[in-house]
Structures are given as C-alpha cells and as structure tokens.
Amino acid sequence: MAYRRTDTVAARLADTRRHILNAARELVAEGGFAAAQMTEVARKAGVATGTLYRYFPSKEELCRQVFREVSAREMNVLAGIAQGPGTAAKRLESVLRTFASRAVRGRRLAFALLAEPVDVGLAEERARFRRTHGEIFAGLLEEGIAAGDFPARDVKVTAACIAGAIPTALIGPLAPESHELDEKGDKVVDEIMTFCLAGVGLLQPRIKVKAPDARTGEPRIRA
Amino acid sequence: MAYRRTDTVAARLADTRRHILNAARELVAEGGFAAAQMTEVARKAGVATGTLYRYFPSKEELCRQVFREVSAREMNVLAGIAQGPGTAAKRLESVLRTFASRAVRGRRLAFALLAEPVDVGLAEERARFRRTHGEIFAGLLEEGIAAGDFPARDVKVTAACIAGAIPTALIGPLAPESHELDEKGDKVVDEIMTFCLAGVGLLQPRIKVKAPDARTGEPRIRA
C-alpha cells in the first residue's frame, strides 16, 4: 500500500471542482452558454483542459450542472413564496413580481436560462426549469380558483401563458432595450403584472377611457 | 462568341433554385432547421452539394431565405386581418385567434419559426418575425385604446406579453402534448384567448365562483 486519498486531497479535489463550476457559471453569466467553451472554462478555472474531464464526463454534463445550480436557486425562491403565507392571489402576485424582477436584474443569466439557443442536453434542463415554473403558477391558480379568488380556468394553459408572457416581455427581441430596463424596469414589471393578473381574472377592469380628446388626440384617462 | 444564357436555361436555373428552396423548406417542416443539412437538402433537391453553392452563398443564406418565405406568409395573413374591417377589439381578437390556430395546425413549422434553437443568422430573422407580431398587436392595441375599447396600457409591453403567451402555451415544454392538441386544440386556443383578452382588459370579469362544494371538493361555477 502506498497511496490513499487523504482528507486534504479530497478537500482540494472538491475545491477544484467548485472552481471549475464557478468559472463556467461566470462565463455563462457574461456571455451565455455559448461562451462556456471548454478551453475558456479551463483557462478561467486555472486548470488544463484535460483536467475538466477528470471532474465532468463531458461539456454537456458540466453545463447541465451549471444550469441546475443556477436554476435551482431561482426555483427555490419562487417555491418558497408560493408555499408561504397569504391568500393564493397575494402569493401569485408576489411570485410573478419576484420572477419578473429577478429576471430584470439578472438579465444575462435569465437569457441563458430562458431564451438562449442551446443544444438538446441543456434544452432538457430548461424544459424542467420551465415546467417547474408552470407547476408553481398552476398550483397557485388552482388554490385561488378553489378559494373563489379567480374564475375557473384551465390552470395549465393559463400558467403557460404567464410563463411565456413574462420572459418575452423582458428578454429577447420584443423586450425593451437593456438600457431602458435599467431606468424603467419597474414600470415594465408593473405593466406585465397588470396584464397577467388581469389575464387570470384578478383585477377589476379599469374604468373605461373616454373617446380621444378632440384637440390633442390623446386619450383622456379618468381615475 | 459561343455561349449565352438563353431563356430556356434561365428558366431551368430558376426552377432548380425553387427546387432547392422547396427541399429545404420541407426538411424544416419535417425536422426543423436542424434537419436542413446541406447534404440532405442537396439529396432531396436532386442536385450535388456543390450545386447548392451556385445558388446560395452559404447555408445561412439558404436558411434565411426559407425563413423569410415561410414567415412572410404568416405575417401577411395577420397583417391582412389587422388592416381589415371591424372594431380594433374585434380585429385583435381575430388576429390572436388566427395566430394561435395556425400555430396549432402547423406545429412543427411554428416550432421552427418561434422556438427551435437556431444560430445567430436565423435568430436575426426570427427577431424580425417576432417584432412584426409585436407591431401588429401593438397597433391594434393603440387603436383600441384610442377608441376607448380597452384601458390605456403600455402597448409595447402588452403586445410582447401576448406574443410570448400564445406560442408558449402551444409550443414547447409547457404546451400540451401534440396528440392532446389534435383533439382539444380548439379548447386550448379558447383558453389562451380568454387569458389574452382579459389581459388587455377586454373581457368582463367572470362571475366569481362560490366556495368549493363541501362534499366533492369541486369548485361550483355559476353561469
């Protein structure tokens, strides 16, 4: 007998693994999964490319692990709110606002998680991520319907609508420019909330606007 | 002088070009842009791979052309309805229902246009496609607000919500299974319409449900 893995070594191995995952996550946060090339990850983690393969069997597995870690954080935040106190309606509102606000703040990462073109392995992880969103939304909708807070609906379809509306309005070609979101991100989130809450039947319909002002052409809105 | 391009040849060239585009489009309709590999396109079009490059400078350009042709058809259908007769609210409803119904029927192509992972060149085309949707929706919303049909909103954000909600609820991991859509696609479209029209403030809020029935646990819905 001449070698055995000591605790010191085990700790260093775990440390290297963490360094690799951190390097990969930072690259993803900067430039999406497309930027997480193995040579770049190795460089950033301060190891050789071959070393990566002593810790992860393939690039796909490494990226999946990064995806899981990042998305788990988000899902836990939302699930925590959903399970918390308050009426279903209040919790739904809180979940949606949190989802949207966090996506605005971490736009690049949100883009990677939700919208960036990725290959099949990551698409699977993304599908799980989005399904979890759907389940959280659908659960609250069901509760709310049972409690009589919302009108009865197909909660799966409605949840999918919400899960599509929020990211699309914040990320990608239909979203405001990034610098606009820096300034008026909160207003955009408010608008999205209005749409989604009205969509599930939660909001009172606003008072109708009158016909456009004859002089200015601007619609006059009454409180 | 010994050669000049006759009309016969020009016609044959145009014909080959069309064959290539058709072959590519069919492959996309069957398996998405991922299935449109140059060797496959050539095989299906009945030409050599090198021939493709006599008609298109690169795979990217060929795929872009396919994307443009397919998406133009869809955009024209929606734009036609938007410019047609009727109140803004009626036209909006018709545009949304048409968008959703066509996506259900041509799911695979809709997936390729809206959701399939694609590289940057096609992502640009897709961005244009989605922006056009956004503009059509936003234009109708503006009209409707001016006419007093809907409450005032940020029409761009609202349009983006709609443009995200519809495909997400019909395509991808949050959508019903394909075989389900075959049976009850119309119901799903109805649900999506309800969500979106309520979202823009068009629907009267439904009458509230009562508390769940004590015996069955089922919420009772009153007309």
Place this chain on the structure above:
DNA sequence: TATATATATGAACTATAATTCATTTTTTGC
C-alpha cells in the same frame, strides 16, 4: 528515500458538417 498510485497536463486527435475546386457535363453559336 523509494515505490505505488492518483492526479494534472496540453498537444494531438476526432467528429461533424459546411465549403471548396479540379474535373466533367451541358449548352450555345458558328
């Protein structure tokens, strides 16, 4: 310190799919 084993290295290899180009075939006008 010697030996065995584990771990790390990074240049070389590989797989995939787009692209090229020397060659062949087709077309046209004389």
Place this chain on the structure above:
DNA sequence: GCAAAAAATGAATTATAGTTCATATATATA
C-alpha cells in the same frame, strides 16, 4: 461537329470545438 463558356459534380478540404491519452507531477506509506 467543334470551340467556348457556363453549369454541375462530389470527393477532398477546412473549420470548429470537444475529447483523448502518453507523459509529467504530486501524494502517501513503508
């Protein structure tokens, strides 16, 4: 039919990025 130009061919090349592996280095016991 022949020469000139265009068009088509498809095997070979190229580009990219992931993966391997022979070699070197580090670690643990006797």
